[in-house]
Amino acid sequence: MQVTPCSGTGSTATIGYTVKNNGSKARRVTLEVEYRDVSGARLDTDTAYVGSVPAGDTVRGEESTFLNASPGSGTITCKIVKVS
8 A cells, every 4th residue: 555646735635545456356445544734633534445456456546535624724644544
């Protein structure tokens, strides 16, 4: 799992990611994402559903969300906190 780009300001954010399936069977992947403001305070969380990732394959995706934050919140950081 890798976060590629993460961008956002104010009340919207977009996170890019790659997911690699090292297993021998296709699997569905769910990501829990956390968004924080410039001071490190958590603004919001979100769940991204990647779908079926074929065995041995890497899937790239992007997820956008509206945050529980004011438009003047400044730069936003993204972190994947759980993969299941």
